[in-house]
Amino acid sequence: MDRARLAEYLRTRRGALQPEDVGLPRGQRRRTHGLRREEVAVLCDMSIDYYSRLEQPRGPHPSEQMLGALARGLRLSLEERDHLFQLAGYATPRRTAGSAAGLEHVNPGMMRIFDGLQDAAAQVVSHLGDTLLQTPLSVALLGDERSHSGLARSLHYRWFTDPATRLRHPQEARLIVADLHASYVRDGAGSRADAIVSALLAGSTEFAALWREHPVAGRYCGPVRIVHPSLGVLDLHCQRLVDPDQSQQLVVYTAAPGTESAEKLRLLSVLGASA
Secondary structure, three states, X not given: OOHHHHHHHHHHHXXXXXXXXXXXXXXXXXXXXXXXXXXXXXXXXXXXXXXXXXXXXXXXXXXXXXXXXXXXXXXXXXXXXXXXXHHOOOOOOOOOOOOHHHHHOOOHHHHHHHHOOOOOEEXXXXXXXXXXXXXXXXXXXXXXXXXXOHHHHEHHHHHHHOHHHHHHOOOOHHHHHHHXXXXXXXXXXOOHHHHHHHHHHHHOHHHHHHHOOOOOOOOOOEEEEEEEOOOEEEEEEEEEEEEOOXXXXXXEEEOOOOOHHHHHHHHHXXXXXXX
16 A cells, blocks of 8 residues: 555545535635545545545555545546555456446546435436435435445345335336346346346245246336335436446436425425434
8 A cells, every 4th residue: 555645646636626526515715725625524424534644644544445435525537446446555446337346436427417416306326226325305205225235235126125115115016127137137147136136036936927027128217106104105207317337327306396295305305314
């Protein structure tokens, strides 16, 4: 690990970002060129002290998980992320969609769009249904979908194994299987899609029956019905922006103006996760 060069690289990348690039207000008394350390720490979901020690440089050897958080927070491209890992003494992460690195990294362009949607019910999901980013309103609407681990990170997996997930996301089972089938065909044997499919074939007769039919579905989202534990049914519309390079989607839920669902969504934006 080259602490001095890692620290220099972090300072350089922090200085290259402006508040507007990450959805933050500039304010009138900003003297720092680029972002402040405390702002980067929040974006990376780590303590200010930890991040500051990395820049000084006198910090600990960051784990691959922490480096992934730094790459997301600093809006690094794949090439810039690879350089970060190398400075920290790690091999360049694999870029396959089923790898841990591919699962966690969000394209900077997708991040910039996401940053501008903080008041909306928006989230970034992988092609396997793993939620990578959520706005506060998305958490209030759907729960914290980033809190799961292992195969349960995938909505596709949870839908067939967790009754609470199925209740909150009442949708057609065939569409979920079709979406997973497309990922399995693309990623192939030994991939994370393969692991999810194998687990579901062994644990769900419903999934196994649908899987044998080779269902095919498009990317259209359209109307969805979500059952919130406190507010009940919300009839929403779903829009998806697909990033072909990263196999990720930006998903935004909206309600028709003047409807009961629109009022419930407004109420959620006020009450947050406490609703």
